[in-house]
Amino acid sequence: MENKTSIVRNLRILYPIWMLFGMFGIMYVPSVLIDFADPIATSENIKENMLLFRLGIAGRLITQLLFIIIPFLFYQLFKDLDKTASTLLLILALVSVPISMVNETINLSVVGHLEDPNKVLQLLELYNQRMYISIIFWGLWLLPLGWLAYKFDWFPKLIGIFLFIAGFGYLINSLLKLIFPDFDQLNLILELMTFGELIFILWFVIRGVKKQAHSNI
Numbered sequence: 001m002e003n004k005t006s007i008v009r010n011l012r013i014l015y016p017i018w019m020l021f022g023m024f025g026i027m028y029v030p031s032v033l034i035d036f037a038d039p040i041a042t043s044e045n046i047k048e049n050m051l052l053f054r055l056g057i058a059g060r061l062i063t064q065l066l067f068i069i070i071p072f073l074f075y076q077l078f079k080d081l082d083k084t085a086s087t088l089l090l091i092l093a094l095v096s097v098p099i100s101m102v103n104e105t106i107n108l109s110v111v112g113h114l115e116d117p118n119k120v121l122q123l124l125e126l127y128n129q130r131m132y133i134s135i136i137f138w139g140l141w142l143l144p145l146g147w148l149a150y151k152f153d154w155f156p157k158l159i160g161i162f163l164f165i166a167g168f169g170y171l172i173n174s175l176l177k178l179i180f181p182d183f184d185q186l187n188l189i190l191e192l193m194t195f196g197e198l199i200f201i202l203w204f205v206i207r208g209v210k211k212q213a214h215s216n217i
Contacts, residue, residue, distance in 0.1 A: 007077045011070065012205050018066040019201055025059030034124060039117035042124070047114050057107050064100050067093060071141060078148045085151075089144040096137035103130045132174040139170025142197060149200070154209040162196030169193025 033045040033053060046053050071093035078086040106127040113119040142163045150160025173190040176183055 004077060007073050008208055011073050011077070012208060014066060014070055014073070015201050016205050018063060018070055019198070021059045021066065022063045025056045025063055029053065029056030029059070036121065036125070039121040043114050043117040043120050046110065046120070050111075053107075053111075057104050061101060061104060064097050067097055074145060074148075078152075081152055082148060085144040085148050089141050089148070092137050092141035092144070096134040096141075099130065099137075100134045103127060103134070106130070129178070132177045135170050135174035139167045139172075139174065142167030142170070155200075155203065159200055159203055162199045164196075166194045166196030166200075169196070 029052060033042065033049055033056075035041050035045075071090050075086045075090040078089075106123050110120050110123050113123065146160045146163030146167060148160075149155045149163055150157050169190045169192075173187075173194075176186065176190075
């Protein structure tokens, strides 16, 4: 019981840190520096904000390192309840890590091509395409996690449903981007679907697991 309580405590600390690094590196930095409609402006933005660009790379790498620890902690938390689902969520999460980390070498290559804006844009587009492969697994790992949250009375069942919705949101969005890159009619809906993961994180950090679950952990 003490070990499981420690796992929950560690997750409540690491999960929001992971989220903040991810939002900074994956969402904020690209939104400030990159304009896919204007390669010249993008190159100039990166030149003028090189530290921010590199901090974005560092933030994403830290996000991936934490994404090794967090799924492992969830595996440790749930393995005594459902070993198969716990193992599956761990494997699906870990598969994305080397893909994402190797992908950052493309951003490092961007630094050496800033005098060629078209090349910079090509590299950034390649980075995005490879990131969609990682996003497939970001969605898939949420499905067994959602199943565990729904199946066992540690969270409200609605939280498990939100995780399912988020998982399918990531999965459908990444597949559409890879197969139909110009199709963007569902972007808003799919992005809203992924908010289910944020709801789970906030619930976990603020509320933890249900009090009655402590008798099982």
